[in-house]
Amino acid sequence: SQTIHQWPATLVQPVGSPLSLECTVEGTSNPNLYWYRQAAGRGLQLLFYSVGIGQISSEVPQNLSASRPQDRQFILSSKKLLLSDSGFYLCAWRNTVNSPLHFGNGTRLTVT
Amino acid sequence: AQSVTQPDIHITVSEGASLELRCNYSYGATPYLFWYVQSPGQGLQLLLKYFSGDTLVQGIKGFEAEFKRSQSSFNLRKPSVHWSDAAEYFCAVGGLLSGGYNKLIFGAGTRLAVHP
Numbered sequence: 001s002q003t004i005h006q007w008p009a010t011l012v013q014p015v016g017s018p019l020s021l022e023c024t025v026e027g028t029s030n031p032n033l034y035w036y037r038q039a040a041g042r043g044l045q046l047l048f049y050s051v052g053i054g055q056i057s058s059e060v061p062q063n064l065s066a067s068r069p070q071d072r073q074f075i076l077s078s079k080k081l082l083l084s085d086s087g088f089y090l091c092a093w094r095n096t097v098n099s100p101l102h103f104g105n106g107t108r109l110t111v112t
Numbered sequence: 113a114q115s116v117t118q119p120d121i122h123i124t125v126s127e128g129a130s131l132e133l134r135c136n137y138s139y140g141a142t143p144y145l146f147w148y149v150q151s152p153g154q155g156l157q158l159l160l161k162y163f164s165g166d167t168l169v170q171g172i173k174g175f176e177a178e179f180k181r182s183q184s185s186f187n188l189r190k191p192s193v194h195w196s197d198a199a200e201y202f203c204a205v206g207g208l209l210s211g212g213y214n215k216l217i218f219g220a221g222t223r224l225a226v227h228p
Contacts, residue, residue, distance in 0.1 A: 006155075034215070036218075042220060042221075043202065043218050043219055043220035043221050044156075044202065044218040046215055046216075046217075049215060059215075090155055090156070092156075100146055100158045100161050101146075101156075101158075101204075101216055102158070103148075103155035103156040103157075104155050105154055105155045106153070106154065106155050108153065
């Protein structure tokens with residue numbers, strides 16, 4: 001069966017420090033991968049999605065970047081964190097165009 | 113533009129009472145519709161989905177939803193709520209968009225509280 005792993009679960013980082021959040025999917029190949037951010041009391045904002053290795057689409061201009069170095073690995077990064085980057089980050093995958101998204105357990109990022 | 117509206121930010125019901133969470137969407141083609149549930153500090157879990165066919169779909173945990181094209185709605189229902197249903201619920205719409213890529217658009221969520 002397919003599983004998605006996301007880490008770390010929680011992270012506290014000072015302003016100006018770098019960020020790397022990792023997401024991996026097991027049990028499937030060539031998944032579509034997604035990074036969402038969920039701010040307190042708000043819905044989900046799509047940040048990036050990828051349909052293949054090295055293929056990244058950005059939804060909103062921001063302080064973050066994403067990479068997909070391997071088929072089932074999706075990384076969210078920042079060179080210098082801002083206070084506004086605090087939030088709950090969710091990785092998700094799906095196989096086909098209109099199949100449901102399957103989410104990881106999320107990373108709670110607090111920038112201090 | 114595609115969008116999803118969940119008009120109720122917070123809903124409180126008593127345990128055992130019936131529940132209906134509203135969802136309205138705007139989409140230029142036949143939508144694919146989903147309901148997800150999120151417990152605090154957790155990821156989202158799929159409750160049910162609608163792609164085509166019967167407009168009343170059954171999901172996990174006793175939930176169901178009805179697709180009404182004329183009203184652009186996909187409301188979630190449960191006949192008798194349990195305390196464990198307290199969570200945040202998200203409606204989402206998706207489909208094949210221009211460019212061949214696709215994404216799910218989520219509503220802002222409805223937070224459900226259950227009184228004993």
